[in-house]
Amino acid sequence: MNKLKTLLAMAGCLTVLALSTATVSAQRNGGGRGNFDPAAMRQQQLDRIKTAMDVTDDAEWKVLEGAIGKVLDAQQEARAGRGGPGGPGGGRRNRGGAQAADAAGGTNTPPAGGNRRGGTPDPDVEALQAAIDAKAPTDEIKAKLGKVRESAKAKEAKVVTAQGDLQKLLSARQEAVAVIFGLLK
Numbered sequence: 351m352n353k354l355k356t357l358l359a360m361a362g363c364l365t366v367l368a369l370s371t372a373t374v375s376a377q378r379n380g381g382g383r384g385n386f387d388p389a390a391m392r393q394q395q396l397d398r399i400k401t402a403m404d405v406t407d408d409a410e411w412k413v414l415e416g417a418i419g420k421v422l423d424a425q426q427e428a429r430a431g432r433g434g435p436g437g438p439g440g441g442r443r444n445r446g447g448a449q450a451a452d453a454a455g456g457t458n459t460p461p462a463g464g465n466r467r468g469g470t471p472d473p474d475v476e477a478l479q480a481a482i483d484a485k486a487p488t489d490e491i492k493a494k495l496g497k498v499r500e501s502a503k504a505k506e507a508k509v510v511t512a513q514g515d516l517q518k519l520l521s522a523r524q525e526a527v528a529v530i531f532g533l534l535k
């Protein structure tokens with residue numbers, strides 16, 4: 351009888367452990383996406399960078415935080431509109447395929463210009479996507495593609511400028527940390 355009680359107690363503990371692990375895992379993997387707070391995520395990222403750079407002086411951190419913020423903003427803007435397989439929205443277009451989208455009265459076309467996290471749409475990318483969807487003439491598509499590329503080059507130039515401004519403020523150790531965090535190349 352004692353063995354049965356022990357086994358039941360162990361099974362109960364394992365069940366509780368499994369459920370709590372599943373909950374934590376779901377939260378980490380975006381299971382609670384309705385509670386996604388970009389500002390909190392950004393602050394956590396900045397806190398990790400501050401700790402890794404071993405910055406203890408608040409005045410120094412205020413200067414570095416501003417420069418790091420400019421790099422992060424420029425990088426985010428440069429990534430907006432980019433996507434992987436499936437178009438500018440990235441990833442999968444519509445899990446149910448075109449038939450499911452059409453049956454639901456929707457479209458199988460990804461949201462043009464936005465990034466995976468719902469960033470601000472790039473008007474040039476939206477115009478290019480509209481031309482693609484409309485099966486526009488080659489010359490029109492090439493013109494819109496040129497604008498997208500020009501816009502991307504300008505955004506990349508902003509990233510390089512922000513990175514240069516940040517690099518001027520950093521010690522060698524802090525610069526290494528910035529490279530590890532993807533702030534600098």
